[in-house]
Every structure is written in structure tokens, then in C-alpha cells.
Amino acid sequence: MDIIEYRNHDRILLAVDCIIFGFDGRKLQALCIKRGIDPEKGRWSLMGGFVDCNEDVDTAASRVLKQRTGLADIYMEQLYCFGDVRRDSAGRVVSIAYFSLINIEAYSEQLQDNHEARWFDLEKMPSLIFDHEQMVVIAKKRLREKVATHPIGFALLPEKFTLPQLQNLYEAIYESPLDKRNFARKILSLGILNKLTEKEKQSSRKGAFYYIFDKDKYSALEQEGLKFT
Amino acid sequence: MDIIEYRNHDRILLAVDCIIFGFDGRKLQALCIKRGIDPEKGRWSLMGGFVDCNEDVDTAASRVLKQRTGLADIYMEQLYCFGDVRRDSAGRVVSIAYFSLINIEAYSEQLQDNHEARWFDLEKMPSLIFDHEQMVVIAKKRLREKVATHPIGFALLPEKFTLPQLQNLYEAIYESPLDKRNFARKILSLGILNKLTEKEKQSSRKGAFYYIFDKDKYSALEQEGLKFT
DNA sequence: CCAAAAGTGTTCCATCTACACCCATGT
DNA sequence: ACATGGGTGTAGATGGAACACTTTTGG
Incomplete structure (x- = not known):
């Protein structure tokens, strides 16, 4: 051959x-x-x-x-x-x-x-x-x-996740703590997360809203290249 | 075996x-x-x-x-x-x-x-x-x-090079023009280039100063991770 | 009512960007 | 003298970092 x-x-x-x-x-x-x-x-x-x-x-x-x-x-x-x-x-x-x-x-x-x-x-x-x-x-x-530049982290989370969960993930990956206000602002400003009305109630009294990753919105942005954290 | x-x-x-x-x-x-x-x-x-x-x-x-x-x-x-x-x-x-x-x-x-x-x-x-x-x-x-994050570009240049040459290199790599004032400021602010007194006189009347890459100074900085352009 | 985690804005500082003129010299 | 490319500074915009209090609710 x-x-x-x-x-x-x-x-x-x-x-x-x-x-x-x-x-x-x-x-x-x-x-x-x-x-x-x-x-x-x-x-x-x-x-x-x-x-x-x-x-x-x-x-x-x-x-x-x-x-x-x-x-x-x-x-x-x-x-x-x-x-x-x-x-x-x-x-x-x-x-x-x-x-x-x-x-x-x-x-x-x-x-x-x-x-x-x-x-x-x-x-x-x-x-x-x-x-x-x-x-x-x-x-x-x-x-x-x-x-830092691609939304692959979502693969590590359940389909529905809360912002605190997402932040925990980034903190684990970077091995350093992040400010939750700065984190929420930055990640939400990308416009690739959709907030659900449902809350996760296990880990706190108040409960945290679930979000899902919006693949379509991300694909639209993908061209120009973006910063995550 | x-x-x-x-x-x-x-x-x-x-x-x-x-x-x-x-x-x-x-x-x-x-x-x-x-x-x-x-x-x-x-x-x-x-x-x-x-x-x-x-x-x-x-x-x-x-x-x-x-x-x-x-x-x-x-x-x-x-x-x-x-x-x-x-x-x-x-x-x-x-x-x-x-x-x-x-x-x-x-x-x-x-x-x-x-x-x-x-x-x-x-x-x-x-x-x-x-x-x-x-x-x-x-x-x-x-x-x-x-x-963008490592000084490997210098391998593409002669040991002695001018700022315009270095800028041309980055423009070629990025396929887009850079502002020479901003470029010079950023690259010099890293403190890893040593200016020589000698000038390169082929490509212009005025001549451009030669620089050399200072590997030791770079190694010292390398730890914290740095941005090039 | 208290504990525990969620959510939310503002100020300051550093950095990036845009931009134009003078300098040195060989011909 | 003039053409060519080298060298330099500033102002405005942007983005990141630091920071504290109020909300919700289960126990």
C-alpha cells in the first residue's frame, strides 16, 4: 500500500x-x-x-x-x-x-x-x-x-447555572478570588447569557437566578473575538 | 523489547x-x-x-x-x-x-x-x-x-534593529498598521530594549537608532506575564 | 430576628487611542 | 532647498479595580 x-x-x-x-x-x-x-x-x-x-x-x-x-x-x-x-x-x-x-x-x-x-x-x-x-x-x-477568550467554561456547568456558580468556576480555574460585582457586570455585558425566572434555592435562603448560555448570541459575536475575564 | x-x-x-x-x-x-x-x-x-x-x-x-x-x-x-x-x-x-x-x-x-x-x-x-x-x-x-505576550518576534530580526523595523514586523504579523508613537511608547515602556548610540543609515537620511533586545531584563519580568501589543 | 448568600453603583486610576509637527541629513 | 523617514507629547475615552450596603428568606 x-x-x-x-x-x-x-x-x-x-x-x-x-x-x-x-x-x-x-x-x-x-x-x-x-x-x-x-x-x-x-x-x-x-x-x-x-x-x-x-x-x-x-x-x-x-x-x-x-x-x-x-x-x-x-x-x-x-x-x-x-x-x-x-x-x-x-x-x-x-x-x-x-x-x-x-x-x-x-x-x-x-x-x-x-x-x-x-x-x-x-x-x-x-x-x-x-x-x-x-x-x-x-x-x-x-x-x-x-x-479567557472562549466560552468553553459552560461545558463544565449544568445547562442552568447561577452567577455565583459561574463565578466559582472562574475562581477555580484562575485559582484566585474575583469581585462579584465586577464579575457580574463583565459577564452580563457580553450579552450571551439569558436569565431565567427560576431560582436555585439549595445553596442560599434568598436563592439565585438561573441563567443559560445563549449559543446563538455568542456565535454572532464570535467573529470579532472577545474577552471573558 | x-x-x-x-x-x-x-x-x-x-x-x-x-x-x-x-x-x-x-x-x-x-x-x-x-x-x-x-x-x-x-x-x-x-x-x-x-x-x-x-x-x-x-x-x-x-x-x-x-x-x-x-x-x-x-x-x-x-x-x-x-x-x-x-x-x-x-x-x-x-x-x-x-x-x-x-x-x-x-x-x-x-x-x-x-x-x-x-x-x-x-x-x-x-x-x-x-x-x-x-x-x-x-x-x-x-x-x-x-x-502578543512573548518576545519571540526578535528572533525574526537582526541582533541590532531599529524601532521602525520592529514596528514593520508587528504590522506584518498583525496585518494592520500601528501608530508609531503609541508603538514606541508601549514597547519602550517594557524596559527590555537597550538603545545603542549607533544609527542605521540605509533606509533614511536622518537615520534610526539601533536597539538590542535585553534578554536578562526580560527574564526578570517574565514571571508576572506581560503584554506586548 | 438572625444568619447566610444574592444582588446592585460609583469613583478612581491606568491604559489605549487618536492625532500633527519638528528634526536630521543626503542629494 | 527640499524630500524622506525618524522622533516626540497630549487630551479624551475606555475599561478595569476597589469598595459596602440592602435584600430575601429559612430556620
């Missing part, structure tokens, strides 16, 4: 690893899995798997995520290629890392029955295999950069 | 492709090469080559650049992994794209004798093989983002 000029080159195992971020309302979390194969069997790891010869790398990332967690149709973005010779102790494996954002509650059932997967608070992560800790560091950095 | 769990997975040809940006004082350029192998032999291409099993992907990128252009020790940064099944018409090849910044004049000798490589104005690029045009688009975007 391959033509002659390609024949004499090395072929390499290609993997994908997914950093899956979740948000529990207070802290950012990452989903880890107990590794089922040697080497390092039994240690914590990101969701990983190998890329097949006849599938796109992006497709492989989605497939691996689905196989390991049951999750499908979630936000995924390529992060970085990790290609050091010795990154995997058992052989040459180049890994393309992806990161995903999901709403923990909406997917908690799929995850429950499943696959030794567990959420860890980002500040209390276990030791991970290979270079997976480095992947998490880079993913956190990328998430911070991305969320 | 590989342990049993890794044996049954596909191995894939892994390539690197480099987008090399240069600046001639007026326009941004990219270095292209006439492809020497089939398929698509004779068409214009980015600098590419295969990753060996026993070399880091980053190392492969440097090696390929060196082999194809004679250039070494230049700014290089991983861009993106292109992994669609059909991106290469002759077989499954996943490519890790890198971009580089060089000062055209400083390397013109190495390039001259060499390798059918040629500079193209970014606005007059030839048709490129495979997905290489997409790589260039993404590289331009990344360059714009990166240059």
Missing part, C-alpha cells in the same frame, strides 16, 4: 491521553483511572489508548474516551504531542494529549458503574504514571488561556 | 513538518522546499521528514530542519499534531507540525547553496502539498497569539 519512499522509515506506537476536567461547584477536578495493563498496572493514569492505523487521531481520542468512561459528545481539544523517547518506560510510544470539559453531575451515572474511574480534586491529585502529571499541568495552563 | 500489552497495536509513520517564518523588513515570509520524493514530487512543501524510533519528536524536528536547510539553534515551537487518516495521499502518516522563526539575512548564506529551498511572501504562497496550507494558516494564527 505505501509507496516505496515511505517503506524504510520507523513506525511508532501512537497513543492518545485525555485530561478530563470536571467541576463540582467548588473545585476543579480531573478524572483518573486505575491502569489495567503493565507496565505500571494499578497506578493512577489519565484515560489513554492507542491510535489505530485507520482512524483519525481526533477520532481515536473520542473513541478512547468513550471506551474508558462511557462519555460521548463532549468538548475535546487537542493539547500537545508528547514525544520523548523515554516517556513510556515500556517502549517507544508517542502520545497526543487531549483535554475535555464535562459537567460532573450530568455524567455521574455513566461513570458510576464504570471502569475504576475516579474524580480527583486538582489540588489533591495522586501520583500519575509516565509524564501524565506534566500533561495535567499543561492542560491547566491551556484551560486558563482558553477560557 | 516492548512488553506484551503493547504488541498488538498498530505502528504508524510519524513525521514532522516545519513552518519557517522569516522577515525581510517589509513582509513575513515562509520557507518552502521542492519535494524530492513521491508522491507529489516536485511540488512545494514545508520542510518535512520522518521521526526515528530512537529520537525525541522535538529532536526530529531540529534534525529535519538542519538536514533540509542547514539551520541549527533557531527558535522552534511545537504547533499541532495533524492526524487525519487521509492527510497524506500515499499512506498513513501522522505529522507533528512545528514553527520556527529566523532572521533571513543571518542565514541567507547557509540557505543559498542549499536544497531547493525558497522564501515565499506569505501573501503569495504557492499551492502546497497535503494539508501544509492548513498548517501555515494555523501557524500564522499561533504566531499572532504568541507574539
Whole structure:
């Protein structure tokens, strides 16, 4: 199948690893899995798997995520290629890392029955295999950069969310507190949130109004490029 | 060598492709090469080559650049992994794209004798093989983002450069004109340029003072993160 | 009535933008 | 002397940061 000029080159195992971020309302979390194969069997790891010869790398990332967690149709973005010779102790494996954002509650059932997967608070992560800790560091950095200019953070929240919840999310991502008046003004001034009449009443006596993200209004603005926080 | 769990997975040809940006004082350029192998032999291409099993992907990128252009020790940064099944018409090849910044004049000798490589104005690029045009688009975007917060643009200029030259560079990268008073104020206020007493006299009667980039002063500031333009 | 979280405006300061004239010099 | 590109300052607008009190309601 391959033509002659390609024949004499090395072929390499290609993997994908997914950093899956979740948000529990207070802290950012990452989903880890107990590794089922040697080497390092039994240690914590990101969701990983190998890329097949006849599938796109992006497709492989989605497939691996689905196989390991049951999750499908979630936000995924390529992060970085990790290609050091010795990154995997058992052989040459180049890994393309992806990161995903999901709403923990909406997917908690799929995850429950499943696959030794567990959420860890980002500040209390276990030791991970290979270079997976480095992947998490880079993913956190990328998430911070991305969320400042794109409305991807909403993927971490339920469809209906309150301003305090949204602010908690940004505070968790930036790891620093925000002024609620400035935050509300800035985020509402973008005009991409729709206020509902319904209130969330669990977390306070007074209750906080729900909002939903208006994808259409955002798309209209998207062209000129915008600032979030 | 590989342990049993890794044996049954596909191995894939892994390539690197480099987008090399240069600046001639007026326009941004990219270095292209006439492809020497089939398929698509004779068409214009980015600098590419295969990753060996026993070399880091980053190392492969440097090696390929060196082999194809004679250039070494230049700014290089991983861009993106292109992994669609059909991106290469002759077989499954996943490519890790890198971009580089060089000062055209400083390397013109190495390039001259060499390798059918040629500079193209970014606005007059030839048709490129495979997905290489997409790589260039993404590289331009990344360059714009990166240059706004990191002093990598200096890699495109001679060691000594004038403010008008620097401004021309930013205008070329952003594809839009800048006000020279505002530009000078902002860039000088960062305190990372050292003014020389010498002037550049080719491009004007009056002459423009040379500056050099002060890497130490920049490193000191780097922590807090800074804005360029 | 009290505790706990939601909601809401204003002032100040820093930064960005727009804008025009004089300077130095080679021909 | 004049043409060419280099160098400089200011005023107005904009956006971000700091800051405190009132509202609601369940217990």
C-alpha cells in the first residue's frame, strides 16, 4: 500500500491521553483511572489508548474516551504531542494529549458503574504514571488561556447555572478570588447569557437566578473575538 | 523489547513538518522546499521528514530542519499534531507540525547553496502539498497569539534593529498598521530594549537608532506575564 | 430576628487611542 | 532647498479595580 519512499522509515506506537476536567461547584477536578495493563498496572493514569492505523487521531481520542468512561459528545481539544523517547518506560510510544470539559453531575451515572474511574480534586491529585502529571499541568495552563477568550467554561456547568456558580468556576480555574460585582457586570455585558425566572434555592435562603448560555448570541459575536475575564 | 500489552497495536509513520517564518523588513515570509520524493514530487512543501524510533519528536524536528536547510539553534515551537487518516495521499502518516522563526539575512548564506529551498511572501504562497496550507494558516494564527505576550518576534530580526523595523514586523504579523508613537511608547515602556548610540543609515537620511533586545531584563519580568501589543 | 448568600453603583486610576509637527541629513 | 523617514507629547475615552450596603428568606 505505501509507496516505496515511505517503506524504510520507523513506525511508532501512537497513543492518545485525555485530561478530563470536571467541576463540582467548588473545585476543579480531573478524572483518573486505575491502569489495567503493565507496565505500571494499578497506578493512577489519565484515560489513554492507542491510535489505530485507520482512524483519525481526533477520532481515536473520542473513541478512547468513550471506551474508558462511557462519555460521548463532549468538548475535546487537542493539547500537545508528547514525544520523548523515554516517556513510556515500556517502549517507544508517542502520545497526543487531549483535554475535555464535562459537567460532573450530568455524567455521574455513566461513570458510576464504570471502569475504576475516579474524580480527583486538582489540588489533591495522586501520583500519575509516565509524564501524565506534566500533561495535567499543561492542560491547566491551556484551560486558563482558553477560557479567557472562549466560552468553553459552560461545558463544565449544568445547562442552568447561577452567577455565583459561574463565578466559582472562574475562581477555580484562575485559582484566585474575583469581585462579584465586577464579575457580574463583565459577564452580563457580553450579552450571551439569558436569565431565567427560576431560582436555585439549595445553596442560599434568598436563592439565585438561573441563567443559560445563549449559543446563538455568542456565535454572532464570535467573529470579532472577545474577552471573558 | 516492548512488553506484551503493547504488541498488538498498530505502528504508524510519524513525521514532522516545519513552518519557517522569516522577515525581510517589509513582509513575513515562509520557507518552502521542492519535494524530492513521491508522491507529489516536485511540488512545494514545508520542510518535512520522518521521526526515528530512537529520537525525541522535538529532536526530529531540529534534525529535519538542519538536514533540509542547514539551520541549527533557531527558535522552534511545537504547533499541532495533524492526524487525519487521509492527510497524506500515499499512506498513513501522522505529522507533528512545528514553527520556527529566523532572521533571513543571518542565514541567507547557509540557505543559498542549499536544497531547493525558497522564501515565499506569505501573501503569495504557492499551492502546497497535503494539508501544509492548513498548517501555515494555523501557524500564522499561533504566531499572532504568541507574539502578543512573548518576545519571540526578535528572533525574526537582526541582533541590532531599529524601532521602525520592529514596528514593520508587528504590522506584518498583525496585518494592520500601528501608530508609531503609541508603538514606541508601549514597547519602550517594557524596559527590555537597550538603545545603542549607533544609527542605521540605509533606509533614511536622518537615520534610526539601533536597539538590542535585553534578554536578562526580560527574564526578570517574565514571571508576572506581560503584554506586548 | 438572625444568619447566610444574592444582588446592585460609583469613583478612581491606568491604559489605549487618536492625532500633527519638528528634526536630521543626503542629494 | 527640499524630500524622506525618524522622533516626540497630549487630551479624551475606555475599561478595569476597589469598595459596602440592602435584600430575601429559612430556620
